[in-house]
Amino acid sequence: MSSIIYLDNNATTRIAPEVLETMLPWLGAEGYGNPSSAYGLGRAAAAALEVARGQVAGLAECRADEIIFTSCGTESINTAVQSALALDPDKRQVITTAVEHSATIKLCEHLAQRGYEITWLPVDSSGGLDLEQLAAAIRPDTALITLLWANNETGVLFPIHEIAEIAGRKKVLLHVDAVQAFGKLQLSLGDGGIHFLSMSGHKLHAPKGVGALYVNRRTKFTPLLRGSQENARRGGTQNVASIVGFGKAAEFAFGHLGSRQIMEWRDAFEDHILSEVPGTTINGDRVRRLPNVTNISFDGIESEGALLLLDQHGICCSAGSACTSGSINPSHVLKAMGLSNEKARASLRFSFGRFNSAADIQQVCSILPGVVEKLRSLSPAGTPVLAA
Ligand SMILES: Cc1ncc(COP(=O)(O)O)c(C=O)c1O
Known part of the structure; x- marks a missing residue:
């Protein structure tokens, strides 16, 4: 790595x-x-x-x-x-x-x-x-x-x-x-x-x-x-x-409060993932939110598995909040927003910062779809049911 x-x-x-x-x-x-x-x-x-x-x-x-x-x-x-x-x-x-x-x-x-x-x-x-x-x-x-x-x-x-x-x-x-x-x-x-x-x-x-x-x-x-x-x-x-x-x-x-760089990376990442990976949903209001974070559910995966595979590629992100990761409980935040246990457990949080680069975003955009596909192919049901 x-x-x-x-x-x-x-x-x-x-x-x-x-x-x-x-x-x-x-x-x-x-x-x-x-x-x-x-x-x-x-x-x-x-x-x-x-x-x-x-x-x-x-x-x-x-x-x-x-x-x-x-x-x-x-x-x-x-x-x-x-x-x-x-x-x-x-x-x-x-x-x-x-x-x-x-x-x-x-x-x-x-x-x-x-x-x-x-x-x-x-x-x-x-x-x-x-x-x-x-x-x-x-x-x-x-x-x-x-x-x-x-x-x-x-x-x-x-x-x-x-x-x-x-x-x-x-x-x-x-x-x-x-x-x-x-x-x-x-x-x-x-x-x-x-x-x-x-x-x-x-x-x-x-x-x-x-x-x-x-x-x-x-x-x-x-x-x-x-x-x-x-x-x-x-x-x-x-x-x-x-x-x-x-x-x-x-x-x-x-x-640097007025800088839009981090938000542009986040938005480019989101746009790419939404268009390239079927069965994905952004969790939370897309307008009234911090400029640096996106929380995405990927139907048919378990976030714990995704964290491990992404880690093998040197990519650090999180499932739910850091303080509760390690536990398999679905995020209380996503549950409070009405997500099912399954959908909450299928969510990942990506939070960007000033030390990221356009190359980082490209790299993640090229790796993440394959990781999701791999997890879906391994899921017990074989082919996951993707949300409409
Ligand atoms: C919203 C929010 N409140 C409070 C805290 C706790 O801050 P600290 O880690 O400095 O105790 C965190 C840390 O993750 C947080 O995200």
Whole structure:
């Protein structure tokens, strides 16, 4: 196998060279100071954190003092939700959706065990939400609405600014899991009525293990990790090198938000596969979605087998979300959109990124149809029944 064709950028991304370069001084002999220390070595680290905070805030279009650095998107989500619940112990309902990332699902399941009522809003066949249903679900005891901006499996976008308008009208707190949207879309947080928003570095070419939480400056906040760092909003000595890298990645992403290259690769790939491989369906709204991802069902195959065969060609993609791959359960996202178990298990997610090339797309377009054909010929039924 000569080289890898990495089409799993929603799972994680390669650290960009300019990100690594910015990080290195903070890992070596010159830059290891504790940002809380008063001497120069520490002050330099603290100053580097503030540069990164400004870069992350720049991409989110919010104020730098509204950004708290965390260890990952999952920590940001847990912090936001627990902070909202701490505000009023009488508010016992949490509204979320059936298609969230496992970070939110597991947390909400845990809250349910602790006596909270979780309202899981359904989605339609294209992965969209019914906003009237969302508004109707809000009650006097609603503590929080927590939902995705962009779905990690299908890329489908929820209309967050409209949802923020509903939350504002009904005076309910809103947390947005923007882990997949951050760096790919213009978020324009401004003062748009979002109270909390979670981000993660490793989806935009920064390292794993660094994240951020936006907390609107007028929103009351209770830390999850107690300590003096981050203005006593998140205890724990900051991961300076990774935060600096996250800032650099955010700066790069901000400068390239208008670029259409990745979307053009995705669209060219989709067009080719739809025309060359019969029995294929794109899952999710094809317009309101992230520019870099496509989720495709191939009738008559099992995605696990496809992953193995593609891996033999050096092609990395995923079946469902990375956090649940390895299990043979069909994706809860595709199930919530009404796909049968069979069709959900026959789906693959391809997520493109800036380090792909036109040659990668051509290569995958030439290999994938044969892989699907091979799997279909091996399927127990012999010839698969292809959807009309
Ligand atoms: C939508 C979404 N939310 C949350 C997370 C968790 O982020 P992290 O891996 O930084 O904890 C992910 C990661 O896959 C994600 O895709």
